[in-house]
Amino acid sequence: MLSGNERDRTTEISTQYIPGWLMNDPVPAAGGDRYARIRIVTALDFERIRHSTICVAGAGALGNEVLKNMALYGPRKLVVVDNDSVDLSNLGRCFLFTEEDALSGRGKADAACESLRRINSDVEFEGRECDVLELDRAFFSVFDAVIGCLDNINARLHVNSNCYYAGVPYIDGGLDGLTGRVQVVVPPEGACYQCTLNASHMKVLDRYFSCSGRETNIPRRRVPAEPSVSALIGSIQSLEAAKLLSGKAQGDSMQFYDGAMNWLENISVAIEPGCDNHGEMIK
C-alpha cells in the first residue's frame, strides 16, 4: 500500500501528462446511439463517412481488418471483392472467417459479409466473388473510396489505374512479416501507386507474363503474415480512408512500418514522369 506522500507524488506524476483542458472537461454522459463516441471526433466528418460507399478489394488478412473498422464507422454501403475461398491457413489472421467456412471452402467475400452483418446491421454489405482484374473503370467509378488489400502487384496496378482514371481515391496497403506499407492516392493531382514502382518491381511483373501477355505459372512467394501487423496496417488504411471521406485528403504520402525496429515513417511521393497514368497530364 502507498503511503500518503507516495500517493501525492503518484497523483502529481500522472496529472502532469494530462492536458489541462482534459482535466477540466466534464465526463461525457453515458448512452447515446452506437456512433455517439465516433461522432464527437472533431477531426473527422462523421456524416460524410456515414453517407459513403466504399469498396474493399481483397478479403485476406488486411481486408478483414479494414472491413471491420469501416463497418464500425457505419457507411451507407461496403462492397467486398475477392475470388478466393476460405482456407484453414487463413484462420491465423482473418477473424471474420470461421472453421466452418474453411472446412466448407466458402467464398471469402460471402463469408466476410455474413460476419460483418452481425457487427453492424446499419450497413449494406455486398460480396463480389470475382477477380479484381475483371472489374473495369465503370465499376470503380461509383465509390467514394477504394481500399486495396491485395497480395500482388498486378492486381494493385489494375485497381490503381482504374481508380485514377475514374477520379476515385485509392488507399493501397501491403504486408510482409513485421513490415507494412500504406499509400494514399488522390487523383488527379497526386502521384499514384505505379509512380512508386521501380525497375525491380517491373522485372517481377515480367516474370509473371509471357510475351503473349498471358500469365505464366511461376509460383508466387508465400508472404509471411503476422496478425498484429495486419491489424496495425489495416487500421492505418481505415483511418486514411476516414480522413479522405471527411474531405481531409493527404495524398502523395506513403507510410512505412517496421515492427522489428519500432519504426514508422511517413514519406512524400511525387509523380513519376514515366508513369503511364499521367501521360496526358504531364505533356
Ligand SMILES: [Zn+2]
Ligand atoms: Zn503514376
